[in-house]
Amino acid sequence: MEFFQNLQKVLRQNIREYGMFIALFVIMAIFTYSTEGIFISSRNISNLLNQTGYIAVLAVGMTLVIVIRHIDLSVGFLAGFLGAVAAIALVFWKLPVWVVIPMVLVMGVLAGLITAFPVAQLKIPSFVASLAGWLVYRGALLLSTMGTGTIIIPDEAFNAIGNGFIPDIPGLDFFLPKVHKLTLLLGLLAIILFIFSEIRNRRKKQEYNFEVLPLDIFILKLMFLSVLVGGITWVLAGYNGLSWTVVIMLIVVAIYHFVTTQTVLGRHIYAVGGNPEAAELSGINVKNITYVVFGSMGLLSALSGILFTSRLQSATTTAGTLFELDAIAAAYVGGVSAAGGVGKVTGSIIGALVMTSLTSGMNLMSIDISLQYIVRGAVLVAAVIFDVTTRSSRK
């Protein structure tokens, strides 16, 4: 009985964090039921994750932008435009992939810094500065695809980023045929690492007398997450294994998670978000942090553009439309607060998954696009209301 009391208490205290997982779970369950299992099929999950990729990397960058109390509306068309630049470089300038990708990423950083300039130096609201960017990049995208229309990309290496899968370990065909062994192995490793690091963390916290979850709940949490990761790995391994998109997404999340939680830079970013004035007086250069965060946003926009262009194997005139709003929605569903200083990149990834699951599930159910927008809007509002109310009731 104590177990259930504990569970109730923990859930109530951390409702915001777990609520997201529960919501994701419920959404997946509903779609699995209403599509008679198609939703949870290996093929669909693999597709779903690939679709999440280009929104997820944007959402990660957007999280930090919102954490420092700004917004960047220009990222969608910036991604579209840089995708087109990549296509042009590959197709017309005949540059090799390993030149094109770094080049586009650097252009992304520059674009981010340009957006940051009026915001940091002249205190222009980022809403306005990035709205200008939205217009400019949209124009630039149209301009660069004007002569040709859609640019088809024949480069296989480039297209693999959005469509390819990691190779399997050779020579193991006798064991579990039709299953991607390397994916399984990586999934297993991830679970083991996760469990170890959680246990170490808990020990350390206990040493300092910090609050920790009761043991039974802790074990439950470990089991739940292990089963989740294990399940996804198994489903993916049953199809083609991990895609390059997912690998890239995981690396981005891992890096950003590390930077935001473990480094001085991360601490400075959250300090600026939490109280810019106090941060400035603590010797943190708020302007520089603004440049860094917008620069990173630009970098991730470029990455998003590459992922999307590669996935379509072409650059189109409308690439990137509404990406910025999807990314912002994902970040809010994932728990960032517009008041600043609050929000995790891992949350935003879950947020992105929630939003793409909705799209994917409703597509499978052949729900009309008009209704899809309405449903996504409702989910966004619900998530934010849930966020605000759970935050204030915990005081």
Place this chain on the structure above:
Amino acid sequence: MKPPILEMKNITKEFPGVKALSDVSFRVAEGEIHCLVGENGAGKSTLMKVLSGVYPYGSYSGEILFNGQVQKFSGIRDSERAGIGIIYQELALVPEMSVYENIFLGNEICKGWTVDWNETIRRASQMLAKVRLDVNPETKVRDLGVGKQQLVEIAKALSRDVKLLILDEPTAALNEDDSANLLDLLRDLKQHGVTCILISHKLKEVISIADTVTVLRDGKTICTLDAKKGEVSEQVLIKHMVGREINNVYPPRERSCTDEVVLEVKNWSAYDPKLGRMVLKDVAFNLKKGEIVGFAGLMGSGRTELARSIFGNPDGYEIMGEMYVRGKKQRFNHPKDAIQAGVAYVTEDRKAKGLILIQDVKQNITLANLREIASHGVIDGNAEVKVANEYRESINIKTPTVAQVVGNLSGGNQQKVSVAKWLFVRPNILILDEPTRGIDVGAKYEIYTIMNRLVQQGMSIIMISSELPEVLGMSDRVYIVSSGRISGELPIEEATQEKIMHLATN
């Protein structure tokens, strides 16, 4: 004894990991001024928040009787309706609105569907007369000083016909004149039948005004003392608050002052482009190694502006003049430069400018000196906890763990976190701006002791303070600031309250 207007019985309130109130009982007689005193974190503010419905019925245990009836407030609106008004330490006025709009905010006087502005202004003027505040009701609140804003808050409460007025540390940010004025007003209100609960760390003030005093310690009621029976004195209050006797308010100190000048400022003027006027005019002063220099003056005399103009000028003043740090001519362009040169500045307004309330104690303490606990930009979590725990012990920050969110600490403990943060920078020159505002006697003594220890180790301290006894008790030398100028300098042997006040108002 008059019948009680308020009785709180066996109130217990817990936060995760903290029992803020345990079984507290509290009785207030009708028409009295009842002071509530206790150390930082004793539970005073929490008790008042329980009473006013900030913590709704059900989130605490115990019973509240107001006007003889059991009350189950589910929010501030309920308690307001019952006739309870509360004024928090953080003022809750809208700076951009006029005085009369603020007074009737949320309680607008309407004629049909629209607000009746004429009636509003007429009634607001009445309220202002009641609190003896002589300003045009159409003045914007932001153009008033803190003392006057405080009076507007009271006028706002009175406009709702309060029977019980609660003031949480109203005089903490006021100078002596404004404080005296406010206390007079409370006496006046008492004549008109308003009951008052007053929370304060200024014991002199408590003694002068209280009919009854209740002392809280560690979330428990220690005693209730009756002033008319002569039970209230500073010694008695301190003993009950702290649990032991403190005989000196200021710790004794051997003078450690040397002749080596570590900071010197000359012809220092600053123009604030936002306000469009000079905030500092031709200031000159110096600070020696091992010295505590007091900066006295009225609120708004320019002391904070002086500190900030030195500390990397975050407000973007246009500065003329020279500054020498340890003999070297220097000018800091960012607080970062100042910190690097060994200067630290504990801000006056900890909530708005000093702390990050949504982050925890350890993150706040280490923020200005993360480099020391990081290698290659990666923070060492163990080192961070260790540092935070050291300061928690050495200046006695009351918190369950250093992972507690700072916004959840009591006001005084937040101030200690703010001090700890700047000590961790390990400065040679420490600027303290109102360092003991809102801090209890015991903790004040601790902070003074720390200051003495630091100067003995060779640090130099600039202490900006509006409390003259503190300036006189701690400084080696006093500068008096008045309208952006240094209007006088006194060695401590010659300084008296009268002389300082004379120079400050000059």
